[in-house]
Amino acid sequence: MNFNFLSPVSDSVLAHIQLQAKQALGRKLKIHSLQNGIPDLDDVQIAIIGVLENRNDINYLGEDFSLDEIRKTFYSLFPGSWRTEIADLGDINKGDSTEDTFFALKTILSILLTKNIIPIILGGSQDITYANYRAYDSVMPMVNIVNVDSKFDLGDSSKPIKNNSFIGKIILDQPYNLFNYSIIGYQTYFNPQEEIDLIEKLYFESYRLGEISKDITLVEPVMRDANIVSIDLNSVKASEVSQNQKHSPNGFDGKEICAIARYAGISNKVSSFGIYEYKPSKKDDNTSMLVAQIIWYFIEGVNFRVKDDDFNNENHYQKFITLVDSQELIFYKSVKTGRWWIEIPFLSKVNNKLKKHTLLPCMHQDYVNACNNTIPERWYKAFQKNSV
Incomplete structure (x- = not known):
């Protein structure tokens, strides 16, 4: 299998596992390490993949980032009464170009999807969702995407892809595999009226932040119909995250974003889940803990999946x-x-x-x-x- 694109989890993160309790997640995961290589995926149901790509961020200034803090925090949590086998496959580093990174991710995701393994993608800029979407080209004919975001990200699709225009590319680029697009938690003042009108015209679904905060259960049927779920961390309000991650005083609180992740996990259709726009800072405890908990709740949801859509009987x-x-x-x-x-x-x-x-x-x-x-x-x- 072509997993050559993946670099192992860093030694400092692996050393950190030794400090954890025996019941902690870090002790129970199959982890891609330099010493042992890619783990055996035969019994694996969920695979974590980091994508260290952020060059399509409209605010990109040449900075690199690491997912080590998220991993350390996630590994220190305790699992629920789960029956799923989880692997951490390490990271895809930046390629020579963003297209190279996208190709690497698309290749790996296609393999995982074919093996019925659910990838959890941890990323830099949210345009990585485009590569996630393209991985389905050879897997299924029509795809439903749910974007948890304060903005539609339609942008100007005639220009090169950016993290504020990737949905426009998904809608307009061939092959046309998008059937439905839903956005959860958009904030009107961040979106041009033309984009709001276009979403209506295309009969896509949009749910304002206030609607969802008022009744979080609205998310459940939307997630039940999703194949790809993409979370923009900028949809979380500033008071919940660390310094570099702060975006807006309004947004989801920690409890709401974790509930949304759990609904995504419970859905029998969701086959890939991504968390994007992670921007670490020196004191990163809040953000890394929130992302770790989002991952935890998604996995918790997967463990509570019930096959209830058999309408033949x-x-x-x-x-x-x-x-x-x-x-x-x-x-x-x-x-x-x-x-x-x-x-x-x-x-x-x-x-x-x-x-x-x-x-x-x-x-x-x-x-x-x-x-x-x-x-x-x-x-x-x-x-x-x-x-x-």
Whole structure:
């Protein structure tokens, strides 16, 4: 397997493990070290990969960074009652160009995805998400991306890719594999009105910071439909992080961002998870601990995954039918978990990307609203997108 692009976890981090309790995570992970090489991945379900690339950051000034503090902090935490085997594959260093780094990451991710191993990517600039997306080209035909961010990152896609324009590249670059894009926690004053309008026009989903802070459970059905989750640490408010990481007085608090990570983990569809825009400083305790806890909660979520979307067996679900403006809406509720889905009808006359009835994750409240003659917004957007 082509893992030549990976450099091992540093000796100082490995030495730090020896100071930890026997039950700590650092003692339980399979770790890529200089001495032992790449660990055996046969039983591994989750693999951590660092990507030391930040040259596409619009504020890049030539600085390098390390993920050692995050690793030391994460290794010192205790696992939950987990059954997953976790590996730390080390870092991808900067290539001669950002394209080289992207190629290395895409190659490694394609291997991991084919082996059904979930990569957790720790990165510099968030445009690395583009390489993550491209790794799916040979794996699956259509991809859903959820971006936890204060900004849309659509940017000017006619210019070279940057960390504020990578979503524009994902939407417009061939092959067109993006089916749905959702943003969680955007802050209106950071986004041009034209971009907000474009997201609406494309029937993508956008959730303002206030909406999510008011009801964090809105995140769950969005994550249940995601393949790629990308978290921008700038979506976290300044009071929660260290000096270099501070971005805005408004944003998610530590509890909210960890809850979002757990929802991503619980989703049966999420097959890659990235945390980006990490900017270490001398006193980095807050940020490294927050990132370590985000990783912890994602893994915790993966351990609580339940296969509840088998709709071939009538004993596994309840079916509800309601009429809204003469439109028949069909809902399904899992007997096992109580989670809800709504059916998106197949339009036979349209050459769309979905060739069968598709079930869209939703909430119980969507069913209640439908009973009160209100079409769920997620259903409307998915229906319109399928009609294009």
